[in-house]
Structures are given as C-alpha cells and as structure tokens.
Amino acid sequence: MSEVANMETQNLASSKKMLLAMVGIGIISALLIVTTFELTLPRVQRLKAEALEKAIFEVLPGTVNTQAFGVNANGELFKMKEGDKTETAIYAGYDNNDNIVGYAIEASGQGYADIIRILYGYEPDKETLIGFQVLESKETPGLGDKIEKEEHFLNNFKALDVSLSNNNKLQNKVITVKQGEKQNPWEIDGITGATISSRAIGNIIGTSTSELVPILYNHYKKNHQKPKESNEQ
Structure with missing residues (x-):
C-alpha cells in the first residue's frame, strides 16, 4: 500500500x-x-495614417492641404483636433488658394467576407463623387477584390451623381446595378463574378451619401456663399 x-x-x-x-x-x-x-502599434497606426493621407489626395485631385472634421449632434461639421474621436471622419481638401476642392469621406459596411472600409471624394460644386479608394478589405482574392482594381468599376466614381433636390435630400440614392445595365448617372455598374462585393459598395455609398451629402453641401455653401440652382425635374 x-x-x-x-x-x-x-x-x-x-x-x-x-x-x-x-x-x-x-x-x-x-x-x-x-x-x-x-x-x-505606433508603427501600424503611422502606416495607416500615411495610407489614409495618400488616399485623400487621390480621391480629391488638386488638394494641397486638408482639415479633418467630425459631425456633431446637430448635424453640423466641427473641426477636429489631435486626439478627438468621431464615428464619422470627413476630410476637407483645399487648393493653393484655400478654396475647398471637395470632401473625402470614410465609410464602411458589410461585404462578402468581412467589413469593407472605403474612402470616397465628393465635389459639392458639381454635386458628384469624383474618387474612390478601398482602405481595408478581406474580400476573396481574384473575385471580390476586383472592387479595388477593376478599371470599369473604378470609373463609376469619376462623376457619380449625388445631386440634391430643393428639400435638401438626394434626388436619387446611389445603387449598384448588374454589369452592363447602368443607365443613370447615380448608378454603379457592378462586377460580374463579384456581385456581392460590388453591391456592398453601392449600399455603403448609398447610405453614407444620403446622410452626409446634405450636411457637406450646406457647409460648402455657407463657406462659399454660393446659391444652389434648382435640380428639381
């Protein structure tokens, strides 16, 4: 024992x-x-900040200086200072004469594989989107990642209509249609083989522009004192 x-x-x-x-x-x-x-972490954050800055200049051609803005509870822009945090990040781009070139807006939403983060450029003078970049994506290589490099898809964002009506709302919400079926300037021509991913971009931009374009246009009009012509049909 x-x-x-x-x-x-x-x-x-x-x-x-x-x-x-x-x-x-x-x-x-x-x-x-x-x-x-x-x-x-500091290096990762620095690289992300550098990539974001580069993307801002790419979606807003002609920009030489930028200013970060947030949106307050009253739906108005406020200048952000270092350390400030906001759910919606907006960057105003200015030319050499300190005139607003446009606004770069961060937005995100569910893609096929995971959340897609994007940046798009808005030109209030023409009431169009003029640039687009994918900031983060885990979409399927060879398929879903075509939203980052397919030329015909990226061409959608050179003059995508986001004009406002007199009641300060989008006349037409941005949507994605099947490839080859685009007929209107507010439609995004999708990608065959990456239907879900390209549709996700339309959903992200459609939601974001519906909320932010009226705010951004009012900010632009206030700072430039330029009366808006009616776009009512």
Missing part, C-alpha cells in the same frame, strides 16, 4: 509541476504577445 501511495504522491507532484510549467509558458507567451503589440 505504501508503494502505491508513494506512486500516487509522485504522480500528483509531477502533474502539479507540469501544470505550473504550462501556466508559466502561457503567461510568458501572453506577455510576449502584448509587448509585441504595444511595440508595433
């Missing part, structure tokens, strides 16, 4: 040592992960 008890005691001690070793390894691994994350 003593030998059996001895073996049980040894096994128990061995199990405790193994458990302690596993816990120790787990703690060390967790610390390494956290330390690595903390060390690389």
